[in-house]
Amino acid sequence: MKWHLKTFNQLNLQELYTILKLRVDVFVVEQNCAYPEVDGVDVECLHLFATEGEKIVAYSRLITGEEADHVSIGRIVVHPEHRQKRYGIELVKQSIEVVESKFPNRYQKVHAQVYLLAFYRSFGFKEVTEHYLEDGIWHVDMIRQKA
Amino acid sequence: MENWIIKSFDQLLPIEWYKIATLRSDTFIVEQDSAYHEFDSCDQVSDHIFLMKNDDVVAYARLIPNSYFYDEASIGRVIVKSSERGNGYAKALMEQSILHMFKKMNEPSIKIQAEAYLEKFYGTFGFESVSEKYFDCDIEHVDMLLKRRED
DSSP states (O other): OEEEEEEGGGOOHHHHHHHHHHHIIIIIIITTOOSOSSOSGGGGEEEEEEEETTEEEEEEEEEOSSOSSEEEEEEEEEOGGGOSSSHHHHHHHHHHHHHHHHOTTOEEEEEEEGGGHHHHHTTTOEEOSOOEEETTEEEEEEEEOOO | OOOEEEEEGGGSOHHHHHHHHHHHIIIIIIITTOOSOOSOTTTTTSEEEEEEETTEEEEEEEEEOTTTSSSSBEEEEEEEOGGGTTSSHHHHHHHHHHHIIIIISOOSEEEEEEEGGGHHHHHTTTOEEOSOOEEETTEEEEEEEEEOOOO
């Protein structure tokens, strides 16, 4: 498994295509949620992904420009054919490490799907909102400060 | 005269693909409320026609060579951005697409999976219905065929 961190402009066409397809296949189709998956925000994001051979097996995007005090980690996804291999854990760890090394003065934020509450807690994320429905899926905002 | 751009997948700039992908997602997933596989294996083999206006993709279709979607070539994902409808772009998009497929891609016929409410619209370009109406992803469709006139 090889990790890559790229700005939008550093992504080549095939990488961008594969990332968007993975996101739509998981967040739209698998989660049965017809929402604006390709939302225009990507141009301003850092894109973190793991490859095995030519395949992208895990992905997240880091929204760095929205607010100055934190970085949002979003679209956290492991390819359906590569689940149950703890790639999700590695992905969140890598995402946190990137933020801590590139933005040492910012905390990390996730708009977590509620069923993953315990998963994100295990990395030190804490809930900062009530549970709320977004696009028909229960969410909770969580933040993580450096220990 | 509008500036229509036609590119193979490999010729697309990443930012062009991103704008196309955004328009397709906004239209077929969000507007039509359909949680389906918007990006599929036809994208890489197709030509992509689009119209840029103020740095934005406002009309688009993908032109699929024969033997991928149907035995015949096909035009799919036909879109005019919601804010740009009523300007005649759909007609120009279809005319440009048909011309390109018959002349440049040298396809003898084009078959489309039309949304049923657009049967009359596609009929104005010479497409004829070749199936009963049927539901796909909860949307009523009809297959339509257009043959190149050898003249």
